[in-house]
Amino acid sequence: MELHFNLVQSAALALVLLALGEWARNRLSFLRRFCFPAPVIGGFLFALLVLLLRQTHIAEIDFDTSLQSPAMVAFFTTIGLAGSLASIKKGGKLLLVYLVACWTLAIMQNLIGIGMAKVMGINPVLGVMAGAVSLEGGHGAAAAFGPTAESMGVQGATTVAIASATFGLVAGSLLGGMTASFLVARHNVSIPERRGVRGAMATAGAIARNMATGRGPDLSITVPEDKPESVSTTKSKPGLDYSSLLTVAVVIGLVMVFGMALGNWISSLTGFALPDYVGAMIIAVVFRNLNDKFGWIRIDDETVSLVSQFTLGFFLTLAMMSLKIWELASLAGPLVVILVVELLFILSFAAFVVFRMLGRNYDAATMVAGFIGHGLGATPNALANMDAFNAKFGIRSERAFLIVPLAGAVLIDLVALPWIVWCLNWVG
Template sequence: MIEINQIATLFLAVALYLLGTYLVKKVNFLNRFCIPAPVVGGLIFAIVATILKTTGIVEIVLDTSLQSIFMVTFFTTIGLGASFKLVKLGGKLLIIYWLACGFLALMQNVIGVSLAKIFDINPLFGVMAGAVSMEGGHGAAAAYGQTIEELGVSSAVTIGMAAATCGLVAGGLVGGPVVQYLVNKFNLKPSTDEMEEYIDNDEKPVEEKSFMHQVFLITLCMAVGTYVGDFFTSLTGFVLPGYVGAMFTAVVARNIMDRVKPGFVNMKEINLIGDVSLGVFLSMALMSIKLWEIADLALPLFGIIIAQALFIVLFGVFVLFRLLGKGYDAAVMVAGFLGHGLGATPNAMANMSAVVNKFGPSRRAFLIVPIVGAFLIDVFGMPIIITTINLFK
């Protein structure tokens, strides 16, 4: 057995992130489906570690105690991006799209838990293959997986990561063909009306003073938010992880700062901190998963993912497309919906970019989908996931 301490584990996580970045640029398949760099690097290490263990050569034990800090930091930066000014720009279509994402989160958990019962596996595995990994992606899978494992369910993180990876690929595969079908069937063309674009006034270069202001704001929200989560759990008995409290504290802080001191929140620097935190967090989460623990669950997991993909395609084509007006913008938003409904917001952006490059621009879609996919989706998703976990814990 080889034990790797927390500092060496941190170094390894960064190294694997850089390896993943290199491979994503070089391998067309990885680039095409927007597979995150830390997922690639971390998964390679997990596969190697699994081979070494199952062949009896050596078992590698990692100290991932620093992982939770990066996790909470990432979710806090998501909350700080939740400016209500953005919501106003989206109008009615943003509300419809947002509500549809909330309904999808509910149905993904219903599908996951129901099929888990049919396959006679722990229903919490169905939660991990539901809204956690589908709408939530790898970040949520790692975060909620830790919460579920703390409830005594082993391999939850591994199940979630596997489901999230399958979802990413599925989201990339179905987006283009579905929109192609809608465009051809309804003879859709880009609209000519103009929509005001939101421009965040933070294009100035990163500066030490401003950067430290953002660090102060992030750590303040983290500190207050983790206590909020602990207090809520002790008061209600519901498991509310600290990162959830931190994110909602950050939402409140962002909108207070917008009123009290506009311009204080610099999203260029916030996003930089968030991207670094997410990269290290995911890399650590992936490299520490134990693939040998889910061999017996491969078939049920695959069945749940197929069911999730079929549902979102049918819902997107026959319900959401019509609710959004049956126009070209609606079709492009369906592409985004399939992308982040099965994977992540970058997947949604990749789907929509492929569509508009072929058929023409859709400014409305490129405003609404990132706003909902980046942070509004969690307003519905988190309560649904947390409630489901508590129902079946």
């Protein structure tokens, strides 16, 4: 039996699966522990059902995923709108050092992936899919770049990227805090004083939990225990309203139009394939920083974050539920070898290079936990790793919780995405 879901049916199914994924994550502790995104939970489980129906010759199901592309472009536009270069000043020189480490990792992940793919006798584009696309980029980039690779004739690219991203998600969660603890013991790192930190630790835990569950950072201010009780414990913030949502929607729409036009123009001029979402992100970064300087309009960051969360969830669920998992069978062996080599590299790089670059202290160890978290998985994994590591010693690393989210969620893409695009054109 052949079943075809049209555009509306496919979109509705994606929303239902996204909601089911959120429901499952809120109720199963191991899903929260490893920071599994809701789209991965709902979409991947449905993809397994599709595989079961196909392999048992009961039914073959296909979907109309036309809405995946515009939702994907909208998501990367919101990433660009969050890319204020002024934020670099907040982290100082240490943020620049951490960014250099992140950019180096992205470059090396692709080079390792390409080299290992050639050694294993598979298409080197699949090495890129198992490199920075899925590891630095996570499931979002995997679902975004997979179709681009498949348009180059590389069958199974999306499935390889999603599988690699899932491997990285679990490995990054398991090994981040473990590696940081090893470094503290190995180098006899001194732990800062514990006085007056319980309130800060509660805030750190709330931030990590909210980021892991997709609710965004908790912006409430927790008063440390040694502060007077008369001090206000919360800071009121304006709620989401129609005006702010409309403003952000208009900006996103216009940036998408000009960004896609930029991508098409560059492609026609140079013959270099530039995906629509990369052009949109470039325009968004330029607009955001010009708007910061000249103050043309007010862009509410919370509204941008909400739109980003929804568009990511929607397009990623569409991508996950339409996965053709059976295409992975012939690539399983080479893929495992590539991912093991990638894993050994990031652990060695983090322990022997990044830790030393960042100062070989408690802040550096905390950032190593975050570095492994988002270097193999995603920013929520990084925050969860750092929260668990800091909770072990009862001390929150303020620098780490400022620098890692800025670098891992936004600023890394300034180099990683162009590098991925260049590699795809180079080997594809």
